[in-house]
Amino acid sequence: MLSNDATRRIAFQGELGAFSHQACREVFPDLEPHPCPTFEAALDAVKSREADLAMMPIENSLYGRVADLHHLLPTSALYAIGEHFVPVRLQLLGLPGAKLEDIREAQSHTVALGQCRAFLKQHEIEAFTGGDTAGSARQVAEAGDKSRAAIASKLAGEIYGLEVLAANIEDHAHNTTRFLVMSRQKIEADPTGGETVTSFIFQVRNVPAALYKAMGGFATNGVNMVKLESFMKDGSFTATEFYAEIEGHPAEPRVARALEELGFFSRHVVVLGVFPAHPYRRIAAQNGSR
Numbered sequence: 001m002l003s004n005d006a007t008r009r010i011a012f013q014g015e016l017g018a019f020s021h022q023a024c025r026e027v028f029p030d031l032e033p034h035p036c037p038t039f040e041a042a043l044d045a046v047k048s049r050e051a052d053l054a055m056m057p058i059e060n061s062l063y064g065r066v067a068d069l070h071h072l073l074p075t076s077a078l079y080a081i082g083e084h085f086v087p088v089r090l091q092l093l094g095l096p097g098a099k100l101e102d103i104r105e106a107q108s109h110t111v112a113l114g115q116c117r118a119f120l121k122q123h124e125i126e127a128f129t130g131g132d133t134a135g136s137a138r139q140v141a142e143a144g145d146k147s148r149a150a151i152a153s154k155l156a157g158e159i160y161g162l163e164v165l166a167a168n169i170e171d172h173a174h175n176t177t178r179f180l181v182m183s184r185q186k187i188e189a190d191p192t193g194g195e196t197v198t199s200f201i202f203q204v205r206n207v208p209a210a211l212y213k214a215m216g217g218f219a220t221n222g223v224n225m226v227k228l229e230s231f232m233k234d235g236s237f238t239a240t241e242f243y244a245e246i247e248g249h250p251a252e253p254r255v256a257r258a259l260e261e262l263g264f265f266s267r268h269v270v271v272l273g274v275f276p277a278h279p280y281r282r283i284a285a286q287n288g289s290r
Contacts, residue, residue: 009034011042011051017134017156023086023179024055025155039068043076046184054078054182060088061176063111070231070243073182073272074201080273081188082181083197085280090116090151090170093137093162098146100165107136108151116151119169125149137162176280180273188274191251195277197226198255199245202262202269210265211242217261218246221254249274 011034012020024033034051036042045051056073059065073080090112094103106113106120107128113120120127130136133152140150141160149165150156157164180199189196204210218225227245248255250271263269 008032009045009051009053011036011045011054013037013039013042013056014132015134015138017137017153017159018132019086019088019153019177020055020057020179021134022153022155023057023084023177026086027055027082027084027181028053039066039072043072043078043182046078046182047076049184052183053081055084056180056182057177058083058180059178061174062115062172065229065243067231070229073180074241074270076182078182078184079186080180080199080275081183081185082275083278084179084181085278086177086179088115088170088175088177089154089168090133091154091157091164092119092149092166092169093140093152093157093160094149094165095141095144095146096161096163098149098163098165102146103149103165104147106149106151107140109133109136112151115170115172115175118171119166134159181275189249189276191249193276195247195281196249196274197245197277197281198248198250198274199227199243199272200259200269201241201243201272203241203267205265205267207265214262214265217258221258221261223248223255223258247277 010024010028010031012024013036014020015035016033021033034045036045042054046054056069057066058069092106103125105126105128107130109132110129112133113127134156137150137152137156137160140148141162204214224247225244226247229243230240232240250256250259
């Protein structure tokens with residue numbers, strides 16, 4: 001998907017074994033993972049050159065957008081140069097030698113616990129909230145109690161020496177998280193290299209039907225908009241920004257015309273990235289049309 005010849009470290013939010021770490025491994029297996037406590041710290045690591053890239057979760061198929069990032073990305077001075085999709089497969093992880101019937105409580109991030117309600121209820125396992133999935137796996141390993149388990153990724157089990165007591169216990173098999181790869185360097189996809197996604201932020205002018213008029217250019221030019229989300233700017237009820245993604249490359253005349261028309265009705269338009277569309281998009285579209 002992306003060349004990693006010139007990079008050495010990739011930042012992500014969370015501990016080793018997090019699903020963001022899994023995404024880093026899948027896309028850039030040769031890069032050193034650089035865990036960070038917050039999303040902002042992961043972006044700052046790239047800006048300060050502690051890391052070359054950052055792997056940032058942008059949305060989840062069950063829980064929607066990752067709200068913090070819509071505020072952080074526009075001011076990060078970084079560029080989106082790729083995307084990756086990770087199916088969220090949750091494992092019940094226990095100490096070596098433990099069995100499923102030994103487990104009395106399971107610890108994980110509150111979202112992960114919510115995704116495994118049916119399994120926990122079936123096996124009468126009490127849920128305990130932890131800071132995140134990977135951190136819960138580490139804490140269970142350190143506690144040394146065979147009646148405790150963690151709900152986390154298979155990678156977290158491998159890192160912290162835990163065994164999979166029950167695999168893929170999530171309630172919804174389609175649960176998937178989408179990530180953006182962020183870079184200091186502006187790297188745009190080859191306009192002749194296949195399907196492309198262009199992501200951008202814009203704020204419409206305060207005129208009647210501004211959003212309707214701004215969107216008209218995409219319809220008349222045959223440009224498919226695959227994402228449009230609004231969020232408040234600086235806590236104001238009157239200043240609303242939009243995060244959008246379209247299929248196509250700004251070098252294409254139809255896309256260029258649509259973006260130009262968007263500019264007529266917007267205070268500003270900031271392109272965050274132009275990157276190759278991940279193959280998962282096509283698979284998801286095919287499944288959705290059935």
